Amino acid sequence: MKENNQDHILLERIRAGDLTACDECVQQHAGAIYRLATRLVHDPAEAEDVVQETFLNAFKAIEKFDGRSELRTWLYRIAYNAAMLRFRRKQPEFVSIDDPDKAGEANFVPQNIFDWTSLAEEEVQRGELRVELEKAIQDLPEKLRTVFVLRELEGLSTDETASTLGVTLEVVKTRLHRARLWLRESLTGYFQKYVAQE
Numbered sequence: 542m543k544e545n546n547q548d549h550i551l552l553e554r555i556r557a558g559d560l561t562a563c564d565e566c567v568q569q570h571a572g573a574i575y576r577l578a579t580r581l582v583h584d585p586a587e588a589e590d591v592v593q594e595t596f597l598n599a600f601k602a603i604e605k606f607d608g609r610s611e612l613r614t615w616l617y618r619i620a621y622n623a624a625m626l627r628f629r630r631k632q633p634e635f636v637s638i639d640d641p642d643k644a645g646e647a648n649f650v651p652q653n654i655f656d657w658t659s660l661a662e663e664e665v666q667r668g669e670l671r672v673e674l675e676k677a678i679q680d681l682p683e684k685l686r687t688v689f690v691l692r693e694l695e696g697l698s699t700d701e702t703a704s705t706l707g708v709t710l711e712v713v714k715t716r717l718h719r720a721r722l723w724l725r726e727s728l729t730g731y732f733q734k735y736v737a738q739e
Contacts, residue, residue, distance in 0.1 A: 548612040555603050567596055570613055573695055574620045580690045581624035583679060591627065595620040610704045614697065617705040621687065628683070670731070677727040681720055688713055689720035 554562030571592055578591035598619050599606075606615055678686060678694075691702045692713070703713045 549608065552603065552606065552608065552612065555600065563596075563600060566599075566612070570616050571596070573613070574616060577617060577620055577690060577695060578624045580678065580694070581621070581683075581687065582628050587627055588624075591620055591623045594623040598623070611701065614701045614704050617691065617695070617697070617701075618707070621705060625683075673728060673731045674724070677724050680727060681723055685716050685720035685723060688716040689724070692717050 551562055551566060555566060574595050575588055575592050578588035578595075579585060582588055582591060595616060599616055602619075606612075678689065681689060687706065688702060691697045691705060692699070697705065699710055699713050699717075703710050706713070
């Protein structure tokens with residue numbers, strides 16, 4: 542409740558034209574928006590542009606923000622839309638009929654899964670594993686990656702993620718489940734190699 546009250550006060554200051562409130566808003570949320578954008582567009586320079594677009598668009602539309610969601614959720618929604626516009630501009634204009642859902646994300650069934658829970662926590666924190674995990678996250682299909690990043694890396698709730706993406710709670714839960722399965726299978730080879738070396 543305290544955070545919502547602070548958001549409300551900050552919003553009122555922004556609406557009143559208080560430039561220091563705009564700066565505060567940017568300072569509070571730019572880091573998280575940059576992380577999200579980087580994971581969506583795969584390019585640090587493009588991600589910086591997404592951050593700028595996000596705040597410009599937010600401040601222009603601040604009067605339209607009704608406050609039903611948290612400020613950060615609204616900013617994530619704007620950032621997501623800006624990132625997707627940039628990301629899709631880079632994609633080919635045709636879609637293969639042989640690959641309609643990017644590597645079959647809708648029907649993805651894992652074939653070989655390693656149980657990560659058997660590894661010690663300090664091993665999971667190793668730099669090499671973090672690199673492998675980040676690569677696997679980048680390889681996720683766009684819809685699964687976005688839900689995984691918002692829920693697991695940015696810490697949004699299921700409700701906030703659904704609001705940010707404009708989808709139902711069930712869609713978020715399904716995509717998050719598929720993303721986790723996808724990542725587990727993607728990293729199985731790495732874990733099996735690691736265990737074999739022990």
